[in-house]
Amino acid sequence: MKQKIFYTKPSITEREVSLATDAAQNGWGAQCYDYIHRFEEAFKLHLGVKHAIATSSCTGALHMGLAAIGVKPGDEVILADTNWIASAAPITYLGAKPVFVDILPDTWCLDPEKVEAAITSKTKAILAVHLYGNLSAMNELNTIGNKYGIPILEDAAEAIGSIYQGHKAGSMGLFGTFSFHGTKTITTGEGGMIVTNDDALYDQLCTLSNHGRNKNQTKQFWPDTIGFKYKMSNVQAAIGCAQMERIDDLIARKREIFAYYKARLANIPGIKMNPEPKGSTIGAWMPTIQFYNSPESVVERLKQNFNQEQIDARVFFHPLSSLPMFDNHGCTPIAYRTAKQAINLPSYHDITKNELDRVCSVITGTLSEMG
Numbered sequence: 001m002k003q004k005i006f007y008t009k010p011s012i013t014e015r016e017v018s019l020a021t022d023a024a025q026n027g028w029g030a031q032c033y034d035y036i037h038r039f040e041e042a043f044k045l046h047l048g049v050k051h052a053i054a055t056s057s058c059t060g061a062l063h064m065g066l067a068a069i070g071v072k073p074g075d076e077v078i079l080a081d082t083n084w085i086a087s088a089a090p091i092t093y094l095g096a097k098p099v100f101v102d103i104l105p106d107t108w109c110l111d112p113e114k115v116e117a118a119i120t121s122k123t124k125a126i127l128a129v130h131l132y133g134n135l136s137a138m139n140e141l142n143t144i145g146n147k148y149g150i151p152i153l154e155d156a157a158e159a160i161g162s163i164y165q166g167h168k169a170g171s172m173g174l175f176g177t178f179s180f181h182g183t184k185t186i187t188t189g190e191g192g193m194i195v196t197n198d199d200a201l202y203d204q205l206c207t208l209s210n211h212g213r214n215k216n217q218t219k220q221f222w223p224d225t226i227g228f229k230y231k232m233s234n235v236q237a238a239i240g241c242a243q244m245e246r247i248d249d250l251i252a253r254k255r256e257i258f259a260y261y262k263a264r265l266a267n268i269p270g271i272k273m274n275p276e277p278k279g280s281t282i283g284a285w286m287p288t289i290q291f292y293n294s295p296e297s298v299v300e301r302l303k304q305n306f307n308q309e310q311i312d313a314r315v316f317f318h319p320l321s322s323l324p325m326f327d328n329h330g331c332t333p334i335a336y337r338t339a340k341q342a343i344n345l346p347s348y349h350d351i352t353k354n355e356l357d358r359v360c361s362v363i364t365g366t367l368s369e370m371g
């Protein structure tokens with residue numbers, strides 16, 4: 001029996017184990033926030049932002065961020081129809097409505113023209129998600145945001161290592177959020193981060209993330225408002241600190257795996273992969289191939305063949321508007337088409353050349369099977 005190839009798996013070395021052990025042994029009492037602060041500092045430095053707050057998840061970070069900018073019942077937040085539910089759910093937690101717009105056919109991220117057409121008097125924010133590490137069209141979105149006075153937010157959970165014209169993904173919006181779930185480029189098991197360069201927003205986030213207690217409040221146990229409890233633990237942050245020491249390597253390896261697939265596959269007629277526009281770099285979190293001319297049966301067959309070969313193949317995100325809890329407004333043909341034509345490829349840090357070749361030969365084999 002062939003060994004299974006997982007689509008993702010964290011890279012944990014002695015260093016992560018050693019720092020987590022130290023946190024478990026010593027990170028209590030006066031030291032109980034040390035790794036958390038160290039992790040936040042390392043992350044700020046990496047990203048080049050002023051403020052960062054570690055959280056228990058990206059979903060929680062988004063919930064707090066949206067609350068901090070005042071998203072409330074009746075408001076609308078625009079995002080791409082092609083997304084994981086975690087980007088949309090926090091909008092609904094606040095009683096607001098996610099408005100799904102279509103994607104660009106190359107980046108699979110927000111189409112700025114569709115964004116502008118979807119703006120109403122209720123639009124409170126535009127959430128740019130850098131899907132699979134691909135970069136959203138930030139210049140165009142910022143132009144639209146400025147024109148209508150609507151903030152651009154970034155969900156950069158999948159975009160560690162992605163750089164848009166010199167700016168790291170997550171550092172360009174009013175705030176940016178990250179995930180350190182076990183599938184992401186760096187991990188703390190579960191975890192997240194919210195970052196911003198806006199001092200007033202940071203103050204607001206500090207209050208919200210601390211059960212609503214303002215940092216200038218002198219009365220003990222006196223919350224000034226209803227807040228949240230989405231904190232990261234010190235033990236998780238210790239793992240994060242070790243991952244931050246290795247972040248350049250972790251990103252470089254993702255890019256190397258992507259480059260390998262690209263060299264092997266991108267020249268096959270009818271295939272395209274994650275684009276890397278001139279002047280930008282992608283973190284290549286999830287190498288993805290799209291059969292843009294093929295019937296959907298190609299991807300169906302490919303999934304079967306991957307399965308048979310013990311290879312985890314991950315389906316491309318279903319359009320959020322196709323899920324039962326949202327309205328299916330049927331105005332996002334590219335999101336619907338791409339979901340049937342594309343598939344994510346395995347890309348964990350320790351994947352071997354032999355395993356990458358196994359993945360590639362299933363793809364080329366499937367294509368020749370189908371003529």
Ligand SMILES: *Cc1c(COP(=O)(O)O)cnc(C)c1O
Binds near residue numbers: 178
């Ligand atoms: C993984 C992911 C999330 C959710 O992150 P959690 O830390 O699991 O809450 C949100 N948005 C995007 C784009 C993601 O990829």
